[in-house]
Amino acid sequence: MRKSLLLVLVMMVAVSVFTACSGSQNTGKGTSDGGTGKEEKVALSLWHNFTGDDLRARTMREIVDKFKNDHPNIDLNIQAIPPDGYKARLKTVAAANEMPDVFLMWPGTMTKEFQGGDLLQPINELLDSKSEWKSGFLPGSFDGFTIDNQIYSAPMGLSPTSILYYNQAIFDKYQLQVPKTWDELIKAVESLKSNKVTPIALGNKAAWLAQSSIISSLGDRVTGSEWFLKAAAQDGAKFTDPEFVKALELLQQLQQAGAFQEGFNSIDNTQMEMMFAQGQAAMMIDGGWALTNLSANASKEVLDQMGATVLPSVPGGKGDPNTTSGVVGVGLGLSKKVEGKKKEAAHELILAMSGPDAQKRTLEANQLVSYKVELDESKVSSLFAKVYKLMNSVQRTPVYDAILTSAGADAVNNGLQELLMGGKPQDIAQKIQDAQAKSIQK
Incomplete structure (x- = not known):
């Protein structure tokens, strides 16, 4: 019995010595890992x-x-x-x-x-x-x-969301100037259309493009930023007001003049950007995000002939024409x-x-x-350098879906698809007004 007890004591001492020796090898990498030296996952x-x-x-x-x-x-x-x-x-x-x-x-x-x-x-x-x-x-x-x-x-x-990109080579071929006013834009569209050239590439399959890149700036040209912020808050302005209906009418006028290719609601913005990069359209209204895609997929020669400016001014507009919507x-x-x-x-x-x-x-x-x-x-494309300089010379105005509620923005997105397919501006304005008012309970 005494021998058994002695044997147990000897084994305990041996284990403690071994543990102490092992502890002396610890690298000090923390204690939460149980002394394994591995960092906790x-x-x-x-x-x-x-x-x-x-x-x-x-x-x-x-x-x-x-x-x-x-x-x-x-x-x-x-x-x-x-x-x-x-x-x-x-x-x-x-x-x-x-x-x-x-x-x-x-x-x-x-x-x-x-x-x-x-x-x-x-x-x-x-x-x-x-x-x-x-x-x-x-x-x-x-x-x-x-x-x-x-x-x-x-x-x-x-993210400036509303830049008018243009192909200078196409403009030169048909002796056109880059439009600075709405009338000049409509005339350029009509001239390009008569020469069987798509004036403006549009990819509105996901519905947000026309809202973010076109109406956010076009609406501001017509109404001014103050009106939009009031309408978004339902505080002294409504989307059924004449000035917003006029903005919708101008966008529809652009479509009725033949500005966009057929099937514009069936392609997305990436396909739209490739269409423009391949010279299949003279212009494109898109955000700053297009630059990284164009720079990755278009040749230096093609990029060098591209230019960028802001959306044209509109007659009687309350907004500053030297602006672009953006966030x-x-x-x-x-x-x-x-x-x-x-x-x-x-x-x-x-x-x-x-x-x-x-x-x-x-x-x-x-x-x-x-x-x-x-x-x-x-380290950047010539087109990016042009847009970089442009953005340093203009002011930024609100983007609709950054200010409107989700329901209000969805109503604008869906409404613009309907508008571009022939829907009535007044009816679409009413749907937008109803959605925004309901979502903020006014």
């Missing part, structure tokens, strides 16, 4: 819409890939959803309160609705910890992402449910995708940014 989900073959989408995917390689402790679950279906998918999971951890979102209405639904948490803590990064943004950059002094995202770009670009939102180590990982991802280096790379991918970065023209 953190699972993090990311949703984005950088699925295309344009330079900006490629660049953002490269940044995400590098982040994954540099952070082996973060298990990044990525959902890459094509742009046309992205908002609908995000709103679906938002309605079920099943948001991804980090996700691409828009300033303005989307930010307000998600914050109002208690789905977001602010990133003030991250921004304040990186003051040099925060101070690098241009004035007003955070406005669309800010509610009650809480900032919910950092913009990853700058700061998308940013990364952070789910309200993210906390602890996962929140630290999410902050690192947000910084990687919208920090100073990412802003510089985004600019060089022919995408405008709302950040202080000096442009090296040797």
